[in-house]
Amino acid sequence: MAKPIDAIDRKILKALLSDGRLTNQQLSEAVNLSPAPCWQRVKRLERDGYIQGYMALLDQELLGASEIVLLEVTLDRHDDDAVENFGRAMAAMPEVLEVYLTTGEYDYFLKVAVNGTAGYEEFLRKRLFKVRGIRHSRTSFTLRCLKKAYSVPPDAERSGG
Numbered sequence: 001m002a003k004p005i006d007a008i009d010r011k012i013l014k015a016l017l018s019d020g021r022l023t024n025q026q027l028s029e030a031v032n033l034s035p036a037p038c039w040q041r042v043k044r045l046e047r048d049g050y051i052q053g054y055m056a057l058l059d060q061e062l063l064g065a066s067e068i069v070l071l072e073v074t075l076d077r078h079d080d081d082a083v084e085n086f087g088r089a090m091a092a093m094p095e096v097l098e099v100y101l102t103t104g105e106y107d108y109f110l111k112v113a114v115n116g117t118a119g120y121e122e123f124l125r126k127r128l129f130k131v132r133g134i135r136h137s138r139t140s141f142t143l144r145c146l147k148k149a150y151s152v153p154p155d156a157e158r159s160g161g
Helices: 007-018 024-030 035-047 080-091 116-126
Strands: 067-075 096-101 108-114 134-141
Touching (some): 024 035, 067 080, 080 096
Antiparallel strands (some): 067 134
C-alpha cells in the first residue's frame, strides 16, 4: 500500500509535473531539501506509484497530425470477447491517443490525432471501420485546445495525506 504523502512530497510532484527533466540537484533546490533525501523521496514516490513514469511531449502539428478528433463509439455486443477485441484494436492504432470505456449513450470515448479531414477519412476507412463489432460512431473535430493537463496537481485534499 502506498504511503501517504506530505507537503514536501507534494512540492516534489508539482515541480516534476512542471518539468520532468529537472536534475536531482535542481529539484532539491526547488523544494528546499538536500539532494540525498530528495532522491530518496523521488524513488519512494516512483515505487509507491505516485510517479508512474516520465515522457517527452511531442508537437503533433510538426509530426503531421495537427487535428484532434473526438469519437464516441457504440459496439453491437458487450461480451468479454467484443470488449477485449476492441481494446486490442485501439491499442494497435498509433493515431489513437486515448480510449475510455464510458457510461451513457456511447460505450467508448476516443481521442485521435489525424492530418486534417483527409487524414481522418483515411483513419476511418483503413483502421476504425475494419474493427469488427462497431455499431455506431459520432465524431467531433476540435477547434482549439483551451487546456491540456496530463495529471491533477498534488493537492492536500486529494493526495491521500
